[in-house]
Amino acid sequence: MTKTYPKASRPSLNDVSVTMEKGEFVFFIGPSGSGKSTFIKLLLREVQPTKGKIMVNGRELGHMRSWRVPHFRRSIGCVFQDFRLLPNRTAYENVAFALEVIGKTQAVARRVVPEVLELVGLGGKEHRYPHELSGGEQQRVAVARAFVNRPLILLADEPTGNLDPDTSIEIMRLLDRINRTGTTVVMVTHDSNIVNQMRRRVVEIEAGKIVRDQPRGVYG
């Protein structure tokens, strides 16, 4: 597909084609402005391609009615560089909120939230507010929130961008564990150490074109 934003002089993604299988772990790398965020926005149907199509889980996003989009997005968990936690809610409440908005009862939350907080290594810190947690711990809460609905796909946009190298590796261990449960992980990153250590598929974008797609790749 091709994506040209209104008013832009050239496409942000230019005639690209990529297939990701269920359960894969894929890094998207490339210089600033190369089109990585646009790719993520297309996958979430925040923007639509100018030409071509995008299929997610057997559905063509261009044919999806807009009222179906919120439901579709439940199948995708998102993690960002800046955590995006609700500051006046505890770790537990931040994760429970993701269940609340899709209509799950508090009884479900009481069962599921402690499980997922335990999974991300935050057992015992459920009642801390974001400002009472380290950056790495806040990102764990964000991962728990993204994963609590067991999404098919986890999109991570520079999830280690604000973390030191050791904490980054811990977050990657967590994403790796989640991937091993069968969740497809798509991660945008500039972190060469992480890419080189993980040795997973690497898709490199430059000026809107895919210039490399390599299994078990390195940052290069």
Ligand SMILES: Nc1ncnc2c1ncn2[C@@H]1O[C@H](COP(=O)(O)OP(=O)(O)OP(=O)(O)O)[C@@H](O)[C@H]1O
């Ligand atoms: N809403 C928009 N309207 C016009 N142009 C846009 C819009 N959003 C992004 N662009 C342009 O599309 C290109 C790709 O941007 P994109 O944000 O996808 O890059 P990126 O690879 O994610 O960069 P970074 O690593 O800095 O986040 C850039 O040239 C950018 O200026």
